[in-house]
């Protein structure tokens with residue numbers, strides 16, 4: 001048992017067992033077995049950290065450690081996380097709770113944890129060097145405070161932040177309202193927005209990258225590795241997302257008008273909410289959105305189109321409109337596997353069987369019921385079905401559109417097309433008078 005001294009100081013007999021999760025699948029909501037009742041969240045491709053009650057205090061144990069995270073089938077990354085995963089488990093507690101969080105450091109360097117957005121005593125704020133000594137490797141520290149306000153918060157190191165966050169050390173911290181009827185929804189999803197720079201063929205993120213990340217992830221997963229968000233028609237659905245990347249993400253949902261109901265600072269009063277289809281979440285921010293679920297398979301993604309792509313080269317020239325006739329043949333005499341890409345756009349890549357280096361993902365991928373989806377990165381599907389049972393988060397399969405409600409191919413005579421008159425080349429003369437002398 002590490003950090004026995006710290007434990008004695010907290011008045012506890014032992015450090016609670018540190019639960020570990022190895023599956024990258026979305027775990028079912030963890031119903032509270034002790035303490036105040038609440039409606040638990042569902043962490044996308046993640047889980048909630050179990051706790052124990054000790055004389056009225058809710059005790060958690062987080063272990064910061066190197067982990068291997070499957071980012072999508074076919075690609076694994078060496079990351080830093082907590083209790084076996086990156087991001088770490090979601091911490092769930094209730095307004096009014098006193099929490100005691102043991103943090104054991106199994107990283108190769110010192111760390112701390114900052115409880116992002118939580119109102120607490122200064123000495124519990126987790127900024128290494130400023131309000132506490134760093135937690136050396138092998139040591140355990142205890143954070144203990146009262147949760148005075150419900151809302152959606154995050155946790156992450158405030159020690160060698162650039163490296164530790166680039167490596168995936170972060171998690172969500174949900175404080176439920178004391179009255180479970182307040183802000184009640186039928187389904188409550190949560191994830192953290194993060195980004196990595198992992199060269200194709202390698203396993204460990206570059207930690208000095210400032211802007212050129214190549215894997216845009218939700219809970220350290222990328223499409224097609226991100227689970228679907230499943231709901232029943234008419235369900236009130238909340239999705240909470242925190243952004244710990246280096247850029248903003250306009251998160252967009254099809255088929256619904258949602259309201260932003262929460263920020264890092266708490267709940268937005270009903271009278272101050274407005275309808276949206278895209279919620280931009282800046283760096284270090286959180287947004288909670290809510291909507292009444294409409295039947296269908298609705299795309300849900302970051303609207304920066306580069307963020308719905310997986311690893312790609314940034315120096316590829318645009319070849320649209322370039323005629324490669326004959327060129328590929330000549331080059332393939334020198335390079336046997338050479339193929340021409342991008343002559344008509346890049347959609348071909350969604351279906352192309354390209355040789356890839358070990359441990360990377362196609363730039364655009366994913367199969368839907370009608371073919372390639374040509375997506376990657378921050379993309380998932382909100383699947384809403386009439387018959388989905390309460391509490392059932394299992395995949396209902398693809399949506400069957402009611403007859404006559406799907407776009408179809410026109411096979412008759414095309415309607416007469418009116419086109420804008422194009423200016424004839426000979427009318428495009430420009431007369432230019434050159435200035436003479438220096439008299440303007």
Ligand SMILES: [Cu+2]
Pocket residue numbers: 216248249250302303304307378
């Ligand atoms: Cu984005």
